[in-house]
Amino acid sequence: MKQFIHLFAAILALSTSVDGQELTKKKVIILTGANNHNWRETTPVLEQILEASGEFSVDTVSDPEKLTPDLLTNYDVLLSNWNSYGKQKPAPWSEELKAAYVEFVKNGGGHVSVHAGSSSFDKWDAYQAIGLAGWKGKTRHKAIHVFEVRISNSDHPITAGLEPFKTRDELWIHPYVQPEATILAESFSKTTENWESTALVGHYGEGRCFTLLLGHDAITMQSDGFKALLLRGIGWAAHTKVK
16 A cells, blocks of 8 residues: 555656646756856746746756766756956866867757857867857957947747847957857947847857857846847757747
8 A cells, every 4th residue: 555655645746747748848067166257146046037938947056077977967058158368367177077068969969058168278179169159359348338239140949039128237248159150149339339139149060059149247147138048049959949
């Protein structure tokens, strides 16, 4: 009788998980802990945005060396809120970590970078290819201000149906963009009088990569446009139907 009760409880728990969509949530791990931006404030905001959507479960790691192959097998998407440009330089990555990072994406894992999350390792070709865009060469920015963001590719699942919007953020001028990247959204710079790349997608092996150059700080991440692009980008990177 006790075995029957235990079995019934297990079935009930499983049913509850299905009804609560726990089994369908995609798992995201956020890499944080070093950044020339305030990662201590932005990381909790990213967690809140993802969890509030009901589509994702989220964990964080502040030590990159913990991203072992065994750990990464538990996740669908790796979100980078990490870079090596802060005042306190992080430790160099081990060869084991570099291999695990690349293999995760190459074998089908999703990769998402927010703002300066892809701006590291200029001479590491695989990392640059995964990151799609970063701070390199002529890249620069002015002070935070209001600017327009337009959808430059409305055929992609991430941007289909999205309307142009205005946001108050840090606008990158001449971001270094990988040749294979596809630009989905652009921001208008009054400095250059050009539309600058803002949201990009690409592939690395079997993995899907999405980079969003908005999101300088916790306040700018509250923009509805930022949230929409972030959630859609993560959903696409996780191989789910974008809502």
